[in-house]
Every structure is written in C-alpha cells, then in structure tokens.
Amino acid sequence: MASRPERLLRGSDASLSASFLELFFDLAFVLALSQTAQHLLHNFTLGGALRTALLLAAVWWIWVATTWTADWYDPETPVIRAVLIVAALGSLLAGVAAPQGLHGRAALFAGAYVGVHLVRGVVTVTMLRGHPRQRRALRILCWYSVTAVVWLAGVLLPAWRVALWVFALVIDLTGPRLGWPTPRLGRARRHELHLTGGHLAERYQQIMIIGLGELVLVAGLSYAGTGLDLAGTVAFLLVFATAVMIGLLYVTPAGQRLGPALDRADPSRLGVVTGDLHLVMIAGIVLTAVGAELSIAHPTEKGDTASALVIMGGPALFLVGRILFSLTIHRRISWPRVAALFVLGGVAVALRPPLLALSAVATVVVLAVVVLDRAGILSYRSVRQSD
Template sequence: MAEQRGGALLRSASSPGRATFLELFFDLVFVFALTRVSQRLIDGIDGSAGAVAADVGRTLLLFMVLWQVWTITTWVTSRYEPERVVIQAVVVGTMFGSLVLGVTLPRALEERALPFALAYVAVMLGRPLAIAVALRGHPRRLVPVRLAAWAAASAPLWLAGALLPGPRLALWVVALAVDHLGTLLGWPLPGIGASRIRQWLVTGEHIAERYQQIFLIALGESILVIGVTYSGKEFSGEAAAAFAISFLITALLWRIYFYRAGHLLAEALRTAGTPGRLAESAAQTHLFMVLGVLSAAAGYELVIAHPFDPSRPNWLVFVVGGPALFLAARSRFEYEIFGRVSRSRLAGLLALVLLLPAFATMPAMLALGAVAVVLALVAFADARRAWHRPPEHSASPIGRETLGEASPEA
C-alpha cells in the first residue's frame, strides 16, 4: 500500500509531456536571478586583467549554484507528477529559496554569505528529503535519499564558508565540487550504489522544452539588460545604434540556437536508446550556451553606456567572448543532435578569435557591430544550406546504445 501511494507521485504514460504552468512560474525567479549574475559581472569590470578574471571566477561560482538548483528541479519535475501537492510544494519552496539566492547573490561572497548559504543548503537538502518521505516504500525513494546524503555531506562546507570570511571562497569551491561530483557519479552510497542520470528514463519532450526555456530565460535577461540600460540613459543617436545592434545580436542568438538543432532536441531524446545520456550531455552544453548569452548581455550594457569609448580588453571579454562561447557550445549542440558540426559555425568562431586584435583598436560600438555581422553570416549560412532541401531529422550519435531492462529506480 505504501509503495502504491508513493508510486502515485511518479509521472505516468498519460501525464502531459509539456512543461507545466508551475514550472513557468518557477522560472520567473530565474529571470531576476540571472540579471543579478550579469550585474555582478558589470560591477567587476574595472581593474587589472587579473582582478577581472578573479571576479569572473567568483561570479561563475555563484552562477553554478543557481544552475545546480535549476537543473535538479528540472529533473524532479520530469520524473515526478507536477500536479501532486507534494511536488508543487517542493517546487514552490525551491522557488522561494532561489529568490533568496538571487537577492543575496550580488554580495554573496561578502556580508550576505550566510543567507545565501542557508538558502542553498535548505533547497538541496529539504527537497530530496520531502520527496523521499512522500515516496515511502517505493524503490525510487533511494534516488532522493542519495541526493539528501550528498547534500548533507557538502552542507558543513557551505555553512563554514558563510561563517568564516577568510577561507570562504576555497570552502565554497570545494563544496560546489562535491555537489557536482555527486551529480556526475550518480550520488553513490555504500550498500545501495549509484543512480547515474544517464541511466534514467526521461520524458524527452519535457526535458527538451525545459532546456529551451532556460535558454529563452537567458535571452529574456538580455532583453531586460538592453531595455533598462537604454532607458536609463539620455537618448542619443550613438546609444540608439548600440541599443539596436544589441537587440539584433540577441535575435541572432535565438535564430542560431533554434535552427534547427533547438527544434529537434525533443525528437533526438525520443529516439535515443539511452535518452538520459543525451539529456545529461545537453544539460552541460546548455550551461555554456547560457553563460555565453549572459556574458554577451554584460557587453551590451557596456556598449550602450559607452558606445564610442575605445574597446578595452576587459570589455572584449564580454562583447566578443560571450558570442564566441555561445558559438562553441552551439557547435557541440549541433553534434549532439546531428552527429556533425557545420563549417559556418566553426568559421564564425574562428573569425571572432582572429578579429580580436582589430576589435581592440575600434570604438566599442563598431566591435559590437562586427560581432553582429559575424553572427548574421552564420545565420545566413544556416538558411542557405536548407534552401530547396527537405527538413533534416535528428541523427544523434549520443545515446544510441540501449541499457537493456531498466532498474526500478529508473
């Protein structure tokens, strides 16, 4: 009886494959939280190259905390029925914890370290415990038990870092490494082993839609940065041009992502022999694409605010580095879906790298315009390749093999 009650939390074949309104509601917090990431990047832009690199590294640490929360929540809503009250309570509780993370993130390594760490530990430990209790005697309860055990192992490091300013950064780096190592290894525990994500039975349409949505959230954060920065300036022709180019680049990033690999992710997951393996790989790829978009957004703010200032090397890290990181990750995404990488994407990435010395001699807006031209050529090459040809279908080389009979935890 207990197993039947716990099993009612699991998604059934009749459950809708699409993302729910609950998940869209949850994502609203991340629109705000990602703006805090971009703002922290902007706040640390001045200074020596070493100081900027150190600040980018610290911001990356805080972003990875947000990414860990969002990713695990996505797996929860993919494996469990989001219409159940328990799951809704877990998601809404995670949403509040994520809001606290976003509010404290700009000063999380300073005076707001304790509420940041407490919110993260509460989410990472409370969420699997609540699900494990709700699953009762069901075999799948061992998965959240594993997550809770690993979260409990890293919690002292997070809390010690919050209370000890000196070794804070080092302790949090180790704590985050423990959390990500657990995810990578399947949270192994003595006596019950591991549960690797790549072995899970996943709802392909749902996972694909959630990845698409986090990418759109990052684009939405870019639009927010563009609008807020331009509305806060005195209107001028130079700022208006930078505003328009920034929007164009955002639109091109959307076009390049969705055409056509972004559209076919659900199909690739649906036809994969081991969809969990492809989903795990795609999660890593989307991490870098989202980072590229956020970095580009920081570049927009710099250029709109100072359109004809010389392009400082620190600025080019964001103005050029963001789109370059996106193209590199998007190339990997194309391989995950089609088993190939288009030459146009590699050429665009190479062009951005080779043009860096020239960008350093240009006004910031001209460098941003050159980035827009490179991305437009990549998008044009995509469209040209598809002219008078039937639509492609996925041919992913990842997850072709099958795992045989699934375990009760899958």
Template sequence: MADGQGGALLRGVTSSPRATFLELFFDLVFVFALTRVSQRLIDDVSANPPDVLRQVAQTVLLFLALWMVWILTAWVTSRYEPERNPIQFVVVASMFASLVMAVALPRAFAERALPFALAYLAIQVGRPLLLTLALRGHPRRSVTRRILLWFTVGAVPWLLGALLPPAQEVLWTLALAWDYAGLALGWPVPRRGAARPSGWAVAGEHLAERYQQFFLIALGETVLVIGLTFSGAVFSSHAALAFTLSFLTTALLWRIYFHRAGHVLAEAIRVARSPGVLGESASWTHLVIVAAVLLTGVGYELVISHPHGGRTPTGWAVFVTGGPALFLTARARFEYEIFARVSRSRVVGVVLLLGLLPLAPLLPPVGLLGLSVAVLAGIAVADTARAHGRPLERPASPL
C-alpha cells in the first residue's frame, strides 16, 4: 500500500508531456533572478580593474547556484507528476526560496550571504527530504535519500562560508563544486553506488520543453536589458543603432538555436535508446547556452549606454563578441548531441567572432556590435540556404 501511494507521485503514461502552468509560474522567479545576475555582471565590469575578475567569478558562482536549483526542479517535475499536491508544494516552496536567493544575490558576498545560503539549502535539502517522506516505501525513495545525504554534507561549507566572510569565497566554491560533482556522478554513497540522472525514466518532450523555456527566459532577460537601457539612455542616432543591433542579435540567437536541432530536441530524447543520457547531456549544454545569452545581454547594456565612446575596451569585447562566440560553441555541441555532426558555419562563426576580439580597441562599441550581428546573420542565412527544399532532418543522437 505504501508503495502504491508513493508510486502515485510518479509520472504515468497518461501524464501530459507539456509543461504545466505551475512550472511556468515557477519560471517567473527566474526572469527576475537572471536580471539580478545580469545587473551584477554589469556592475562587475564597472568595478576597479584589480577586482573585476574576482567580482565576475563571484557572479558566476551565484549563477551556477541558481542553475542548480532550476535544473533539479525541472528533473523533478519531469519524473514526478506536477499535478500531485506534494509535488506542487515542493515547486511552490522552491519558488519562494529562489526568490529569496534572487533578492539576496546582489549582496550575497556581503551582508546577505546567510539569507542566500539558507534559501539555497532550504531547496536542496528540503526538496529531497519532502520527496523521501512522500514516497514512503517506494523503491525510488533510495534516490531521494541519496540526494538528501549528499546535499546535507554540502550544507556545511555553505553555512560556514556565510558565517565566515574571510573564507566565504573558498568555502562556497568548494560547496558548489561538491554539489555539481554530486549531480555529475549521481550522488554516490558508500555501498549504495550512484543514481545518475542519465539512468532515470524521464518525459522526453517535457524535459525538452523545459530547457527551451529557460532559454527563452534568458532571451527575455536580454529584451529587458535592451528596453530598460535604451529608455534610460540619452537619445541619439548612435544609441538607436545600438538598440536596433542588440535586438537583431537576440532575434538571431533565437533563430540559430531553434533551427533544426531546437525543433527536434523533444523527438530526439523520446526516440533515444537511453533518454536520460541525452537529457543529462543537454542540461549541461543549455547551462552554457544560457550563460552565453546573459553575457551577450551585458554587452547590450554597455554598447547602448556608450555606443560611440571611442575605442571599445577589451573587457567589453568579451561580452559583445565573446558572448555570441560562446553561444555558437554550445550550439555546436547541441547540434552534435542531436545529429552527430557539427555544421561548418558554426565553426566559422566562432573563429570570426573570436577574431574580432583583438580588433576591439580599433572600433567603436556600436561598430563591434554591428560586426557581431553580421557574423550571426551570415550563419542564419547559411542555415536557411542549406535547409531550403530539404525535408526536416530526423534526430540521430550518438549518445
């Protein structure tokens, strides 16, 4: 009986593969959270030169903590039935704690360190604890117990880092490395082995849709950056041009992502011999894709605010052309995951964008952004020309 009650939480054959309104509601918090990450990156670039790398590293750590929360929630709702009350409670509670993390994020390495750490641990420890209790005697309870144990151990450096400011960066780096090692290795425990997500039974269409939704959230965050920055900038023809080029970049990122591979991700996971393997691999790829979009959005803010400010600082070029280059690199991996190949245009695009970095000091910011747009537009045109008149390619994942 206990096994039956616990099993009722799992997704069944009649469960809808589409994301629920609850999950879309949960994502709203991450629209705000990503704006906090983006704004913090912008502030980092404006910091004193000796502190720039340190500040950026801190922001990356905080972003990775947010991603860990989101990706595990996505896997939970892909494995368990989101319409069940215990799962809905877990998602809503995670949503509130994620909001606390987002609010604390700008000052997470200062006076708001403890609220950030406590909110993170409330999700990562509380979620497997509640699932363990709800599953009762079900065999899958062993997985949630393993995750619970792993995150409980990892809670120690998180709390110590929040309480010991001089050692916070080191302790939180170790804590996050521990958490990501658990995710990558399947939270192994002595005499019980591991339970890697790649071996889980997941709803392929649902998981693919969740990845794509988070990518769209990241694009939405860049639209906010474009609009808010331009509305607060001094109106000029240069600023208007930077505004237009920024929007074109976002539109091109959307076009390049969804061309072919983005459209068949759900089918690729569904027909894969081991859907969990492809699902897990795609999660790491989308982590880099989303990070690249955020970096690109920072470039928008810098260029729109200072479109013709003489030569482009090298640090700005990392965002203006480095962000799209990182996106194309991750998109090439995504293409390989789906089709076991990489288009030549992706490789050429990365080389061209990286080649613009040394030219940055010779160009105004809006000029560098314009060249970046030209490279992305060339890739989009090449994709369209290659696909013209051909049937939609079927997925052939090598994973």
C-alpha cells in the first residue's frame, strides 16, 4: 500500500486530461486577463503598458506554478484540490486588484500573489514529510518565502514598489531555471523537475482558449454597447475573424508537437521557456483585446500613435511569441510571420487612418499569414511524401 506522500504524487498512469478543478482555476484567470486589459486602457502610455506587463506576468506566474503543481501532484487528492481552490481564489483576488494593483489595491494584489505561493509550498512540504520529493518542495518554498518579503516591502514603500516587484518577479522566474538552489539543500536535479508533456501541452491549449475567449468577450461587450451601426458591425466582425485566425496559428503545427518535445527536453529549460513564450502570446491577445475595444467603440475616429500601436501591436506581439515558439519546438521559422511583423510595424508607425481601417489591415495581415503558412505546410508534406 502506498504511503501518504506517495499517494500525493502524480502517478505515471494518471490521466493526462485536466481535472475539473484545474479548469475551474482557469476560469479565475479570465478575470485577471480582463482586469489587466482595463489597467492598460486607463493607463494608455508607454509607462502604463510596462506596468500592465508587470501585473500580467505576476498573475501568469500564478497560473504556471499552479499548473506545474497539478502536473507533479495528483489533482484528484483532497490536499491538491484544496491547493487548486486556494489558487483560484488568489487569482480572482489578484484580478480584482489589478486595475489599482500598483496603487490603492497593492496590498491585495501582493497578498494574493504571495499567499498562493506560500500556501502551496507549506502544504506540499508538510504532506511530503519523509519523502525524497520534500526537498524539492522545500527549495521552492524557501525561494518564495524570500521573494514574499520583497513583494510585501513593495506594498509598504510606494516609491520603490515597481522596482521591488520587478526584482521579486525576476527572482521567481529565475528559480526554476536554476533548479531553486538553496543552502544545505542544493539544487533540484533534472528528474525532479520532470513535466508530463501531454498534460502540460493540453493545459497550454486550454489557457490559450481562455485568452481567446477573453478577446471574443471584449469584442461582444464592446459591440453590444454601440448602436449596432455598419462601422461598428464591421469592426466587430474583423476582431472575431482575428480571434479565429490567432487560434488557427497557435494549434498548427508546433502547438500539436509541444507534448512530445517536453517529454524529451530538459524541463528546467524548455518547460520554463514555453511558459515565457505563452506569456508573450497571451500578452498579444490581451493587447488585441484592448485594440478591439477601441476599434469597435470608435471605428470612424482617426487613429493616433498610441491606438495604432495597440491595434497593430496586439497581433504583432502574438506573432513574435508564435515565431519563437516554432523555433523552440521544431527549429523552423515561418518567414510569412516575420514579414507580417514588418508590415504591422510599418503601418503602426507610418499611417493614421480611422481605427476601423487599422483593424482591417491587422486582420488582413493575420489572414495572409494563415494562408501562406497553410500553403507552406501542405508543400512541406507533399515533398516529404514524394521522398
């Protein structure tokens, strides 16, 4: 009969499908994405964009760390179910705080972030007492305990808040890359950081659907708030088409090869890198949602520099993440995607047409990438079959 710590760990025969509570946890992430988009809308400057990126990266790391937990431990055990529920609540609270996360609600945002990581660490260290995997859990808890001090110091020192939080987040993101080295405990070895490729690939696909769902929701709510005139209707349809094509660009082909790649790779490298690249793609979708709200609400207004950069920059940022994702997974570069970056950047810098026209250009460019990518995939398959 397996010991209590052994029962906590995810077995090799465990289902790769996400559990109900993992999907429930994803729903809490919807609010965080929506609220970070609102933070950018109300801080429509370069500095505001950078501060939004800090908030988004923090809530994203809650998602990544929780997803790794559900991969290392059995999400059907009562203890891990409780951890997932706490993580869902923490994500909701971080989302509630996000629009004022660097100001009046900084304590709530930092408290939610720190609380999720510390609760998870304390629970896993306690439940793994006497098991070799306790050392991994203890290393991770030590790192989050150190950065918790920095996060909370940022709450108490408003003038230093952004700098302190950036520093703390960098440490949190660096930990898994180094194996969380800790005095007297050393660093985690490769086998301790193993991730189940099939499970993690499915979770990334699910969170991308959540991100696209946020984009569609923003488009629908923005359209519902208009007079349903022709310009607003066209802007809404363009955003919907963009959302569909972003989804198509994600799933083929590298998105389908992520699982086997993770099974073969060093998790401290590829496991972390894929998380970073998905953050870039999610950030692109959030930025696209901000641009969607602008173009649907004010389709005939002439675009200024900021709005042009947002409407063009959302798809461009997604494509940057997607290009690097393909390069990481199967060492290939999609030149149509690279060319699209130059087109989107050139339009954002050089042209100031109405927002509807900017949205149309962005949609056409993404459509061209989808078509050219599809033609390239079919051509590649034809060559392979003839060989």
